[in-house]
């Protein structure tokens with residue numbers, strides 16, 4: 256008998272191997288040294304392996320942990336403060352964004368990360384201006400992080416409509432240097448769970464020279480660039496005015512479209528531009544709820560996929576989504592595309608599940624380690640409890656209804672267990688590696704302080720949400 260760290264026995268496995276969902280019935284998965292080393296039937300598992308931790312999950316389905324490709328967890332300290340408005344950035348977010356401190360943002364990140372893990376996310380694609388404390392928290396909580404730090408040369412001040420951003424090369428260089436520092440400090444740390452990417456905020460915020468420098472540095476270090484691309488008419492305007500062409504053409508001419516680039520949103524891309532990016536080998540992160548709420552748009556992820564590109568799902572940010580829950584995003588991507596194309600066969604549930612797992616892992620460059628349950632990969636997996644009202648009844652013949660119910664009916668609380676690198680980090684909706692209450696209490700200290708600091712600008716701007724307050728609608 257071989258001694259191993261863990262065996263996982265369950266009636267249903269969705270391994271995501273192959274082109275579908277890789278279904279296996281009544282299987283045991285064997286984990287040792289953080290990796291998956293075997294799959295076999297229950298009886299043979301009993302004969303061959305003696306496990307330190309034997310998980311018997313008798314009414315559960317086992318899946319790879321979900322991938323959230325694009326998050327701004329720090330914005331969570333402003334959850335629910337900017338939705339349902341035109342000009343989200345200026346009229347919704349700005350009064351609050353100008354009022355929060357780094358410590359308050361860190362508190363927001365902790366709660367967002369806890370929320371995401373409880374809904375089955377194990378890989379967090381976080382992206383913001385200051386990421387050291389996020390890396391520290393992810394390391395402690397035991398999750399996997401794919402972290403980019405914002406690089407921006409455009410001066411941080413208010414710009415009038417139509418005004419070109421003022422680029423400050425010294426500021427851009429400084430922010431790139433900080434991203435390099437973050438890479439040197441954190442890349443492959445935490446038993447390899449943390450990876451650092453490079454994060455120009457968008458091509459409207461940096462010069463072409465700086466973009467090329469970032470590309471060179473990222474390639475030398477064998478990592479990727481994570482960047483908002485063609486994310487709104489504001490960006491298109493800036494780029495056309497500065498260079499006389501649209502974003503995609505500009506990036507193509509610059510030699511920026513290749514497999515080292517993860518493009519986020521593509522909100523303003525037409526189908527031809529979308530196909531060009533997909534065929535270049537670059538990948539995409541689509542954030543259905545966030546862009547739906549902020550812009551009232553559905554981004555062209557199905558065109559990207561049809562052209563052969565990999566697409567990950569992202570939850571983006573909590574002041575305009577307003578949650579970090581990949582199960583919700585799976586439902587949203589299916590619903591929005593069915594509505595967009597007036598076609599119920601567009602974006603079936605199984606495809607959304609692939610985006611949340613193996614396709615998402617490919618898109619953000621972590622499929623060598625995670626995204627599917629296969630021998631040799633890291634053991635990042637979740638167990639979903641089928642004894643929940645939202646998952647019942649369970650059919651296995653003549654068809655299985657587990658995937659449709661997971662995508663269209665589950666809400667997150669059905670995730671009973673979550674493991675990363677073969678270590679259980681969440682059980683029965685309780686995170687085992689940290690004291691959640693500390694983070695939950697901490698964030699609640701801040702709304703009054705932030706609210707008071709933001710109130711003057713909030714009332715001066717007098718946006719939709721200020722009006723809703725006056726009209727007893729909030």
Ligand SMILES: [Zn+2]
Pocket residue numbers: 325327483519571
């Ligand atoms: Zn973003």
